[in-house]
Amino acid sequence: MTVNDKLDNKFGGASVPASQLDSSFAPPVDASCRVPLLVLFGGAALWLVVSSLLALAASLTFHMPDKFGDCSWGTYGHLQPAADDALLYGFCIPAGLGVALWIFARLGRTPLRGALVPVVAAHLWHLGVLVGLVGIFVGDSTGFAWLEFPRGGSALLFFAYLLIGLWALMNFSGRPAGAMFPSHWFLVAALFLFPWIYSTANILIVGWPVRGVVQAVIAWWFGNNLIFLWTSLVGLGAAFYFLPKFSGRPLQTYFYALFAFWTLFFFGSLRGVPSGAPVPAWLPTLGNLNSMLLIVPVIVIAIIGWKTVVGAAGPEGKDSSYSMIRFGFVAFVLSALLQVAMSCPQFARLTQFTWFGVAQTQLQLYGFFAITMFGAIHYILPRAVGIEFAFPKLIRVQQGCAMLGLIILVASLAAGGVAQGLKLNDPNVAFADSSKAMLMFLRASTTGLLLLLLASLLFALNIFAMIMAWHWSLVRAVFAAVVAPLPKTEVKA
Amino acid sequence: MSEPAPSTPAGAELVSDRSQSPMWIFVLTLTLLYLGAVYFDRHSGWFDKDVYSPYANAAMLESYQPKSGAAMAAAQGRRVYEQVCGLCHGADGLGKPGQAPALAGSEWVIAAGHNRLAHIPLLGINGQISVAGKGWNLGMAAMGASLSDSDLAAVLTYIRTSWGNQAGEVTADDIKNIRAGLGGHLQPMSSDQLLAMPE
Numbered sequence: 001m002t003v004n005d006k007l008d009n010k011f012g013g014a015s016v017p018a019s020q021l022d023s024s025f026a027p028p029v030d031a032s033c034r035v036p037l038l039v040l041f042g043g044a045a046l047w048l049v050v051s052s053l054l055a056l057a058a059s060l061t062f063h064m065p066d067k068f069g070d071c072s073w074g075t076y077g078h079l080q081p082a083a084d085d086a087l088l089y090g091f092c093i094p095a096g097l098g099v100a101l102w103i104f105a106r107l108g109r110t111p112l113r114g115a116l117v118p119v120v121a122a123h124l125w126h127l128g129v130l131v132g133l134v135g136i137f138v139g140d141s142t143g144f145a146w147l148e149f150p151r152g153g154s155a156l157l158f159f160a161y162l163l164i165g166l167w168a169l170m171n172f173s174g175r176p177a178g179a180m181f182p183s184h185w186f187l188v189a190a191l192f193l194f195p196w197i198y199s200t201a202n203i204l205i206v207g208w209p210v211r212g213v214v215q216a217v218i219a220w221w222f223g224n225n226l227i228f229l230w231t232s233l234v235g236l237g238a239a240f241y242f243l244p245k246f247s248g249r250p251l252q253t254y255f256y257a258l259f260a261f262w263t264l265f266f267f268g269s270l271r272g273v274p275s276g277a278p279v280p281a282w283l284p285t286l287g288n289l290n291s292m293l294l295i296v297p298v299i300v301i302a303i304i305g306w307k308t309v310v311g312a313a314g315p316e317g318k319d320s321s322y323s324m325i326r327f328g329f330v331a332f333v334l335s336a337l338l339q340v341a342m343s344c345p346q347f348a349r350l351t352q353f354t355w356f357g358v359a360q361t362q363l364q365l366y367g368f369f370a371i372t373m374f375g376a377i378h379y380i381l382p383r384a385v386g387i388e389f390a391f392p393k394l395i396r397v398q399q400g401c402a403m404l405g406l407i408i409l410v411a412s413l414a415a416g417g418v419a420q421g422l423k424l425n426d427p428n429v430a431f432a433d434s435s436k437a438m439l440m441f442l443r444a445s446t447t448g449l450l451l452l453l454l455a456s457l458l459f460a461l462n463i464f465a466m467i468m469a470w471h472w473s474l475v476r477a478v479f480a481a482v483v484a485p486l487p488k489t490e491v492k493a
Numbered sequence: 494m495s496e497p498a499p500s501t502p503a504g505a506e507l508v509s510d511r512s513q514s515p516m517w518i519f520v521l522t523l524t525l526l527y528l529g530a531v532y533f534d535r536h537s538g539w540f541d542k543d544v545y546s547p548y549a550n551a552a553m554l555e556s557y558q559p560k561s562g563a564a565m566a567a568a569q570g571r572r573v574y575e576q577v578c579g580l581c582h583g584a585d586g587l588g589k590p591g592q593a594p595a596l597a598g599s600e601w602v603i604a605a606g607h608n609r610l611a612h613i614p615l616l617g618i619n620g621q622i623s624v625a626g627k628g629w630n631l632g633m634a635a636m637g638a639s640l641s642d643s644d645l646a647a648v649l650t651y652i653r654t655s656w657g658n659q660a661g662e663v664t665a666d667d668i669k670n671i672r673a674g675l676g677g678h679l680q681p682m683s684s685d686q687l688l689a690m691p692e
Binding site: 241280300 | 507509510511512513514518521522525526529532533536537538539540541542543544545546548549
């Protein structure tokens with residue numbers, strides 16, 4: 001019995017009707033994704049650790065402003081964007097691409113062909129992130145949030161994404177007729193979304209900048225489409241694949257998923273300009289309107305999750321991947337509800353210019369997306385490589401650290417943001433005092449970041465151990481082939 | 494909850510429930526879309542590039558604009574000042590070191606008459622000049638020569654009545670008369686030439 005059989009039996013394939021229980025296609029499909037996934041996830045794990053370290057250092061600058069102040073690269077303005085970009089471009093996107101590649105191959109029952117191209121592209125992607133981060137630290141940042149990478153890094157990212165996306169789409173189009181599942185819509189939309197928004201924003205802001213206030217409007221549009229819409233599409237695509245798989249119930253229902261997809265895509269892509277933005281009134285009004293209408297897909301998505309998961313038998317025993325993907329799903333609903341709340345002008349007046357927005361972004365990027373990806377990667381990688389994780393018990397610890405750290409981080413920043421906003425809006429409180437009110441909450445958030453760093457290290461430990469075990473298995477296979485006794489037929493000759 | 498329908502195409506790895514679409518979801522969406530349209534109608538200014546929050550539309554913005562009289566003249570003067578003079582003399586009228594003297598509290602600005610003051614933008618000024626006890630040695634081009642009588646009068650009134658200055662207003666007719674009195678004189682004035690004129 002192979003590792004794949006053992007792992008798949010654990011879930012009993014319960015979500016699939018008995019007629020479709022044939023899972024003989026799975027091992028060759030998983031194996032075909034092996035090397036691209038190892039490169040994508042390995043690099044992602046590395047950048048996740050880098051991001052956690054940088055985020056912790058950036059947070060420490062609030063308690064110890066002089067600690068890293070002697071060198072320009074150690075200032076908050078370098079550390080924080082580098083930490084954000086390392087999380088988004090270093091971890092989230094390659095992890096999402098890897099999960100999408102695998103889900104396409106599995107759902108389409110089609111092995112990935114020409115795996116060399118995504119392997120090369122994944123290396124290019126990680127090189128692009130390296131170039132971008134170095135660019136930020138030497139002072140080449142473009143100065144636009146989420147677009148800080150200088151041109152060279154952005155160009156590498158763009159072409160690497162095109163290659164991986166193209167290969168995923170080729171695999172998708174090679175699926176047998178009729179094999180279409182709601183996850184497909186979300187993931188295909190995300191594959192097309194990134195090249196469009198990334199090239200538009202880079203051309204109009206960095207390459208040949210448009211004039212004046214339009215730059216800010218494009219930067220907001222891009223930030224929302226990447227941080228909210230792209231991560232939602234990929235994360236939900238993955239969740240809609242894994243939740244039914246674990247719970248043993250069909251996705252509830254095809255229609256709800258279809259409705260959620262179109263409303264999420266339509267309302268989600270037209271927002272971004274914040275409520276109090278100093279631009280002509282129709283822009284923030286349009287953004288607020290679409291943010292409020294997000295309540296429709298959020299309700300529908302929550303119903304899908306509820307009906308698919310609650311009360312279902314689930315896998316035998318506790319499964320860490322299942323817990324993480326459920327946690328991520330709840331985090332998505334909360335994060336989207338916060339978006340809806342922040343679009344109400346009355347609430348926006350309280351939270352604008354405070355840490356509240358940062359809390360929401362962290363909930364979306366880490367609480368929803370990264371934790372969903374942890375669950376998915378922990379599920380996929382042992383099957384793709386054919387080797388179990390070296391430290392399976394640490395996965396539970398990693399899960400605990402990630403969830404607890406995230407809750408502390410988001411809760412402290414959100415509560416601090418409200419406290420700060422109340423003081424900012426009180427004309428009797430000096431501006432400096434309203435900023436000082438954040439200090440206690442920032443200390444708490446540093447604790448959260450410390451736990452997240454631990455979670456990143458544990459995640460990377462298991463991934464790196466698996467990569468080494470895979471290399472070792474290759475060496476052993478070559479060695480075995482070399483020392484194997486010659487077959488008798490050849491001895492005779 | 495309905496049972497999974499067997500209509501899922503063979504070959505799919507997972508299946509999704511294909512039960513019928515509930516009606517409430519369309520009702521909810523359409524209701525929210527209607528409310529959203531009302532919200533947009535009330536707050537967007539219908540894509541007018543001049544309407545900013547918290548104003549809701551062009552008519553509301555218009556209602557806050559001064560219609561006539563002193564307020565209108567002040568708005569006109571302020572607009573001209575910020576376009577023409579403010580760059581050097583500062584939006585706060587405090588001037589800039591080494592670039593332009595202050596207008597707030599300057600004896601040239603708050604003099605009882607406006608004759609000397611009006612000559613400065615009309616002809617420009619050159620050489621030594623003392624402003625509020627401080628010596629300056631700079632040149633200023635005839636920045637006001639191309640302004641209309643009404644604009645120049647408004648901006649002079651604006652600097653004579655802003656930032657704590659409390660001098661009388663200047664009318665367009667005053668400027669018209671001063672312009673007529675220039676004759677063919679087009680050279681920048683010196684401090685002495687100005688002092689030789691009536692206030």
